[in-house]
Amino acid sequence: MATLQSRGRRAHTSSQKLGSAHDSIGLQLRELFRSHQHSEEVGMNDAFDCTTDEWTATMERGRDILPLFEDCRLGLLVSDAARSLGVRDRNELHKLLANRRLPPFKSFRNWCYVVWLADRFANGNALAHWALRRGDAPSAYYELVRQTTGRTWTEVKANGATWVRAMALNVWRPFLPT
Numbered sequence: 001m002a003t004l005q006s007r008g009r010r011a012h013t014s015s016q017k018l019g020s021a022h023d024s025i026g027l028q029l030r031e032l033f034r035s036h037q038h039s040e041e042v043g044m045n046d047a048f049d050c051t052t053d054e055w056t057a058t059m060e061r062g063r064d065i066l067p068l069f070e071d072c073r074l075g076l077l078v079s080d081a082a083r084s085l086g087v088r089d090r091n092e093l094h095k096l097l098a099n100r101r102l103p104p105f106k107s108f109r110n111w112c113y114v115v116w117l118a119d120r121f122a123n124g125n126a127l128a129h130w131a132l133r134r135g136d137a138p139s140a141y142y143e144l145v146r147q148t149t150g151r152t153w154t155e156v157k158a159n160g161a162t163w164v165r166a167m168a169l170n171v172w173r174p175f176l177p178t
Contacts (some may be wrong), residue, residue: 055165058176061100062108069112074140078105103172110148111168117141118161127153 059066068081082093091107102108121127128138145153150166156164169176 018101048055054169054176058102058169060098062102064100065097065108066112069109069116072113072116074144076109076138078126079107081109092093093163098120100173101175103175106130110144111164111171114145114148114156115161115168117145118156118159118164119158122160127157141151 002004011091065081065085068076068084078090078093082088085093085096087093087096089104097103097105097108103111117127121130127141131138144154145151145156149164150154151159
């Protein structure tokens, strides 16, 4: 646990130093939530048929929260997010998310990050190289993927972003509208 916390601190500290390199990442993340590649879903089984529509609806309900995730900052705390959204504390943030039928903040944040990573690196680019260029420890991202999905980065990358979206929606099912 101490190792993960120190990795998180390193990632948080180094992410504060980043500048305009995040602009393109932010654009890509916004695009990820706005439009989804229907071509990924062609030929998928019925379990994935509604993934795009359901994902889009969920992202729409969280549209004012998504900008907090733009730079894929691992050190984003619930209390910082609450202040950024103009609510008093983490409890009010929890109520805000519940009223919008969204999952708890950490789950929402982490799954959005993993989907973004799966989309970003589906074409063969290396997650480790990207993290190092940002000044972050690659192991922190691999650990995020492992803790969030229960799978290795290799498995997640092989299965693709549509699969990750379906997993996220399945995990979030108790919080989503029926």
